[in-house]
Amino acid sequence: MEKLWTKGLLGFLAIAASFGIVAFLSGSLPATLLVIFPILFVGIMFISDEEGMVDVEIDMPKKVKVDDIVEVKARIILNRGAGIFLFELPYFEHFKPVDGSNVRVVFKGLRSRVYDLTYKIQAARRGKFSFTEIKYTYNPTMGILNTKTGKINVNVSIDVIPKVEILRKRGLRIRASLLNPRSARSRIGPASTDFDTIRSYVPGDPYRTINWKATARRTTSNAPLVNQYEREGLHTIMFALDRGHTMRQGTKEDNPLESSIKLILSFASLLLNYQHNVGFWVMQKDKNARKSIVVPGSGMEQYIRLRRSALLVEPIKQILSSYNKDREFFAIARETVPTTFLFTSITETNADTLSLICRQIRGVSSRLIVIDVLPYGIYGKMSPYSISSIYNESYNSKARRKLYSRFSGFSKIIPWDPEITGYGKIISRLTGTLR
16 A cells, blocks of 8 residues: 655654754764654554554344334454544434444554444334445544545345234124135135025035025025035235325324335234235335235235335325326236225325226226325324314315215225224224125
């Protein structure tokens, strides 16, 4: 490395040279010692002016939940250089400092040193976060020589999972009123042993399901009657999530989008426990996500797919002129004819364009339920004044009826304020739409 002579070192050399002249003229031992010490000091500083060799090891959890406290352990290894190091250790967006700081100042002498540092941060929002480089500033030889900056490439990532309320099956009963869709067995699910009703025979019904006694009592037709049993995974559910600008109302950590994701995952967990087929569609494709849709499926693996897709959803800042018609979603919907739950926040800016896409979704769904996530409770927490009650009484009672009239005839709208109505109550209301 090329070494640069600064004004400080040149000043010390000038002092040493002046003492050298005095020593030469006087010929005394004390004057000679005065020459040696400045020269030694300048030599030590110049020799120690070498580029620092730095390595940082980071140890932290790979997966946490919202509001969990994460302890980050950092080991800083300094092998070369001498001076002051300033490190900017990993810190992620939507995290809060709890204990310690990610910015640390470390001093190194002539020997190699190892420093173990810890600090704690708290996750405030779900998402997938990564940290790719650690920046540091190096002031060699106590800052007399030039300051240097450097970067250390690291690959640190963490998944923050939404805190989801897992509801028990006891007390909730989910049944579909129709065998819809009547397609592949994998889509409908296997028959259980729970008796449902007696109906007329249709081609394809198993021979063992014929009810001979009921058929013998039938006088109007010779067609046999069969026992129909409840099917596991009888219905297909599709969750559609609007990530438009209206879903950003509130704060970055508390808004309709975050509340919708929590409700979707909680409701999906309950439906999957009943062996329903559940899918997920993000209405506006994100460039960071490979796909905007999770094909309907069942089982615990399907819940992991839903959660992984929900982690990557980010709101759109600009106002949308229209909602794109996703060909993949409509192809799946035509095959399965699902019940579609659409999560959005209806305002004057998106009511017209949203009603158009809702009409198209209803054409390929057995029913469409629109959950209008209201932000008024969030506003009430942000303001010292009770503005939520003012909004609910004046705006919600009048303007909402006018907005909802644009969706009449092809969808059912359920308003939901997460700060007023809990997740368990709204899910019990939504399950009633499946019967």
